[in-house]
Amino acid sequence: MGKVKNRNWLVFVFLIASLILTLIFAASTGAVKISTAEIIEILAKDADTVNASILMDIRLPRVLLAAVLGAGLAAVGGVMQAIFKNPLVDSYTLGMSSGAALGAVISIITGLNARILGMETTGVFAFIGAVLTLFFVYSLAYTRSRMSINSLLLAGVAVSYFLASVISFLMMLNHDKIEHIVFWTMGSLSMATWNEFFISAALIIPSLAVLMYYTRELNILTMGEDAAHHLGINTFALKNVLLITCALVVGSVVSTGGTIAFLGLVAPHIIRLIIGSDNKRVIPYSALLGSILLVLADTVGRVLIQPAEIPVGVMTSIMGGPFFIFLLRSQKAGRQG
Amino acid sequence: MNIGKGSFFCIVGPNGSGKSTLLRVISAALKPQEGAVYLDGRSINGIKHRSIAGMLSFVPQNTSLEFDFKVSDVVLMGRYPYINKLRGETGKDFEIAEKAMEYTNTTHLKDRSFMELSGGERQRVILAQAFAQDTDILILDEPVSHLDLQHQVEILNLIKKMCVDRKLTAITVLHDLNLASAYGDYIVMMKAGAIMRQGTPFETLTAAGIKEIFDTDVYVSVSPVGNKPYIYALTKPNIDKKGIRVHVICGGGSGSDIISRLCSEGFDLSSGVLAIGDLDWKISKENDMQIAEEVPFVGISGEAYAKNKELAMAADAIVLTGLYLGKSNLKNLELLLEKDLENKPLFILEDESFAARDYTGGDACRMYEMIKFRNNSILTDSKVLKEEIIKAVETHGESKE
Numbered sequence: 001m002g003k004v005k006n007r008n009w010l011v012f013v014f015l016i017a018s019l020i021l022t023l024i025f026a027a028s029t030g031a032v033k034i035s036t037a038e039i040i041e042i043l044a045k046d047a048d049t050v051n052a053s054i055l056m057d058i059r060l061p062r063v064l065l066a067a068v069l070g071a072g073l074a075a076v077g078g079v080m081q082a083i084f085k086n087p088l089v090d091s092y093t094l095g096m097s098s099g100a101a102l103g104a105v106i107s108i109i110t111g112l113n114a115r116i117l118g119m120e121t122t123g124v125f126a127f128i129g130a131v132l133t134l135f136f137v138y139s140l141a142y143t144r145s146r147m148s149i150n151s152l153l154l155a156g157v158a159v160s161y162f163l164a165s166v167i168s169f170l171m172m173l174n175h176d177k178i179e180h181i182v183f184w185t186m187g188s189l190s191m192a193t194w195n196e197f198f199i200s201a202a203l204i205i206p207s208l209a210v211l212m213y214y215t216r217e218l219n220i221l222t223m224g225e226d227a228a229h230h231l232g233i234n235t236f237a238l239k240n241v242l243l244i245t246c247a248l249v250v251g252s253v254v255s256t257g258g259t260i261a262f263l264g265l266v267a268p269h270i271i272r273l274i275i276g277s278d279n280k281r282v283i284p285y286s287a288l289l290g291s292i293l294l295v296l297a298d299t300v301g302r303v304l305i306q307p308a309e310i311p312v313g314v315m316t317s318i319m320g321g322p323f324f325i326f327l328l329r330s331q332k333a334g335r336q337g
Numbered sequence: 338m339n340i341g342k343g344s345f346f347c348i349v350g351p352n353g354s355g356k357s358t359l360l361r362v363i364s365a366a367l368k369p370q371e372g373a374v375y376l377d378g379r380s381i382n383g384i385k386h387r388s389i390a391g392m393l394s395f396v397p398q399n400t401s402l403e404f405d406f407k408v409s410d411v412v413l414m415g416r417y418p419y420i421n422k423l424r425g426e427t428g429k430d431f432e433i434a435e436k437a438m439e440y441t442n443t444t445h446l447k448d449r450s451f452m453e454l455s456g457g458e459r460q461r462v463i464l465a466q467a468f469a470q471d472t473d474i475l476i477l478d479e480p481v482s483h484l485d486l487q488h489q490v491e492i493l494n495l496i497k498k499m500c501v502d503r504k505l506t507a508i509t510v511l512h513d514l515n516l517a518s519a520y521g522d523y524i525v526m527m528k529a530g531a532i533m534r535q536g537t538p539f540e541t542l543t544a545a546g547i548k549e550i551f552d553t554d555v556y557v558s559v560s561p562v563g564n565k566p567y568i569y570a571l572t573k574p575n576i577d578k579k580g581i582r583v584h585v586i587c588g589g590g591s592g593s594d595i596i597s598r599l600c601s602e603g604f605d606l607s608s609g610v611l612a613i614g615d616l617d618w619k620i621s622k623e624n625d626m627q628i629a630e631e632v633p634f635v636g637i638s639g640e641a642y643a644k645n646k647e648l649a650m651a652a653d654a655i656v657l658t659g660l661y662l663g664k665s666n667l668k669n670l671e672l673l674l675e676k677d678l679e680n681k682p683l684f685i686l687e688d689e690s691f692a693a694r695d696y697t698g699g700d701a702c703r704m705y706e707m708i709k710f711r712n713n714s715i716l717t718d719s720k721v722l723k724e725e726i727i728k729a730v731e732t733h734g735e736s737k738e
Contacts, residue, residue, distance in 0.1 A: 085403045216422070220414050222404050226397055229366050231470065232390025232418040277404035 015288040026299040062192035067291040072204040072249040074290020077264025082218040090264035094156035098163035100254030103129025127251025187258035187313020203252040218279040262320020343504040347517035350527035356510040390418035394467035396477040415469030437468035457488030477509035542566040576603040584652035590616040591660040609645035637668040662701040682729040
């Protein structure tokens with residue numbers, strides 16, 4: 001028992017240290033190299049150099065935004081996998097990301113892209129898109145008061161494809177806004193500003209707190225809904241709270257960074273492989289790992305083929321796709337064995 | 338349905354008769370369309386989820402986890418209804434969980450992963466969780482259906498023990514009527530969503546009751562251990578009748594095996610003279626045979642003898658089994674020397690020496706020798722009896738023509 005706890009702490013410390021190192025690495029890497037010493041100097045004093053403005057106006061908001069979005073996506077992935085008791089579920093496979101992207105695209109082409117209280121309506125549309133898609137997919141899979149996970153995944157993937165083609169169709173009709181739309185569908189952090197970071201952080205960090213508050217219930221939920229009910233959990237209310245919180249996170253991620261695939265799937269799995277399935281740890285640790293991975297993916301995408309940039313969504317797909325296939329295969333092998 | 342403390346309730350009924358639905362209504366997982374469930378005199382739908390969880394725990398047919406949890410974590414989940422969310426589990430909770438594992442003999446599994454366990458072990462862990470939940474009522478939905486005999490008994494013993502030790506009330510759906518009979522203090526029989534009968538095993542698990550609920554013919558006897566009803570399913574595949582009548586002279590169990598076998602081969606049978614309550618008599622009754630019967634120990638009256646003769650006359654063949662002969666049933670042998678029966682093929686089963694079965698001081702032996710040498714007597718044994726009868730009846734029929 002003691003050993004296990006020590007090991008969990010070790011993993012936690014390692015994740016925190018890695019996150020700090022990754023943030024520093026990401027901040028110093030780019031077309032212009034900024035040394036760690038210089039970063040500390042700029043942060044400590046209000047320097048007025050070119051490097052200072054690159055760091056403060058361009059790089060830092062982007063790196064921090066990536067960290068927040070990565071944490072949100074990974075935590076949501078872990079939570080949804082626990083709710084649906086299936087390791088292949090995340091905001092992407094359930095169509096939520098595509099729904100959010102469609103919401104965002106609709107707001108762009110209809111020109112309803114205004115700012116209300118500093119929040120872009122694009123974000124609101126993305127949130128609505130995520131929620132509507134989630135409940136649509138959910139109701140498709142829910143027949144005769146029973147829900148089959150297989151039909152949930154099938155419905156999610158099918159709806160996801162359908163929405164993707166709707167987005168493509170809208171792109172065809174709106175040549176003038178195609179670049180803007182591609183940004184949503186591929187996922188990119190290139191437009192990051194302090195403003196976007198603050199809004200995302202204001203939405204995602206409290207949402208993460210809500211998700212973490214319910215991790216004990218999430219553990220029990222993995223025993224099955226009946227079991228959870230009999231242990232005194234109002235499963236209907238709990239699932240609604242969790243899913244709406246997840247939709248809020250996905251909506252705010254997509255509205256600022258577009259659809260970023262696979263991160264929510266991969267991060268919780270890596271954590272589970274290391275420390276087991278206790279959601280009290282899986283969710284926060286996944287959030288940390290999600291931050292690290294997204295910051296890394298974005299940084300690599302930024303510098304790999306300079307001066308061009310690989311969208312971060314493409315990077316996470318390249319990393320996550322093979323991992324997803326590996327998961328599918330190992331799950332199959334597990335079933336057969 | 339009214340449920341009292343400390344007893345073991347079994348709900349039985351065919352698939353789809355609403356047993357699981359009833360359990361879910363009882364445990365407030367489903368709201369009833371009509372009626373209400375009362376717990377301690379309060380309607381259950383008015384009680385908060387957590388409070389219900391402090392009174393009532395549930396064990397499903399089987400539990401599978403997609404994600405891996407340690408056994409001790411799974412057991413500790415049983416403490417959820419009592420846990421202060423911000424403080425987390427206290428030392429007391431850990432202590433209760435430890436005790437629950439000791440009680441269910443799962444302590445040695447505590448650091449194992451739940452998914453690695455066998456079905457029986459998992460079910461014990463879930464019982465430990467229910468134990469840790471510390472409720473007065475335990476609801477179980479077919480807790481042993483997918484387990485082998487050893488684990489079925491192990492789990493049910495454990496539940497019974499909890500009923501006795503902790504005044505726990507168990508309400509369980511069981512598929513196996515004999516297990517329900519052995520463990521249940523009280524049986525509830527359901528069919529098509531309604532409770533048809535309820536009461537003690539003896540009141541409910543009758544042949545008529547089971548026929549009504551399951552539409553199946555059974556034979557109900559008393560279990561030699563435990564003094565509870567024991568149910569035998571009657572295996573009577575619908576075999577085409579051969580149209581051959583056979584009269585079996587038997588008694589004391591000597592004919593049971595032959596009657597069952599010939600019956601399942603499609604012969605029409607009768608038997609006699611049998612004492613009422615004799616094992617062969619029971620088997621004959623069960624197979625709806627015509628019987629020449631007599632009150633036990635009084636010898637064979639003229640009336641019974643006449644009936645026996647009548648049945649023998651009507652048959653195509655007669656079988657004499659390896660019965661024991663005493664003064665009271667000697668007339669069964671006498672019958673076979675009747676002139677009227679001379680032409681009937683007679684099959685004598687000599688699986689056991691006759692002398693050892695003679696309790697008449699030699700009278701029966703002498704008579705037996707005469708019977709052996711009468712016309713149409715065939716010495717045979719039970720293994721080839723069926724073929725011999727068919728052959729004899731065929732040739733006999735031809736010779737008559």
